[in-house]
Amino acid sequence: MKLRWLGWFVVVALVGACSADPQAGDDCEQENSGGCESDSVALFCEDGRLRAIPCSGAGGCTENSSQFVCDFSKAKAGEACRKANEDQVQCDVSNANQLLRCVSGIWKAETCKECTTEGNQLVCAL
Numbered sequence: 185m186k187l188r189w190l191g192w193f194v195v196v197a198l199v200g201a202c203s204a205d206p207q208a209g210d211d212c213e214q215e216n217s218g219g220c221e222s223d224s225v226a227l228f229c230e231d232g233r234l235r236a237i238p239c240s241g242a243g244g245c246t247e248n249s250s251q252f253v254c255d256f257s258k259a260k261a262g263e264a265c266r267k268a269n270e271d272q273v274q275c276d277v278s279n280a281n282q283l284l285r286c287v288s289g290i291w292k293a294e295t296c297k298e299c300t301t302e303g304n305q306l307v308c309a310l
Contacts, residue, residue, distance in 0.1 A: 208236040219252050220245035226254035230267050238263050261293035275299035283308045
C-alpha cells in the first residue's frame with residue numbers, strides 16, 4: 185500500500201515539474217524558438233537562455249500550434265530586441281525625429297529630422 189502512494193507522489197511531482205511555465209533566464213536548447221509569455225511579451229531562445237522581448241505593437245504576442253508572432257512595431261528606445269533583428273531599423277512611433285536601430289539586443293535611438301516610411305523603405309532625413 186505504501187509503495188503505491190509513493191509511486192503516485194512521484195508521478196504528480198514529475199507532472200508538476202514539467203508543467204512549469206518557462207520564464208526569462210531559463211535554459212533553452214532550440215535557438216530562435218520561443219513563445220508568448222503574455223499578450224505583450226515573447227520569450228525567445230538566444231544563446232541558450234530564454235529572453236523576454238516586449239511585443240508593444242497592436243498585434244501583441246500571438247501564437248498557434250505552428251508559430252508565434254511578436255509585434256514590436258511600437259518599440260521604445262532602451263527596450264530589448266531580438267539578436268536575430270540586429271541592425272534592423274524602424275521609425276520611433278513616439279518621436280518622428282528619430283529612428284530605432286536594434287544594436288546588441290537593445291533598441292537604440294538615432295536622431296534625424298523626420299523618420300517616414302515610403303513603401304517598404306524607411307527614410308530618415310538628416
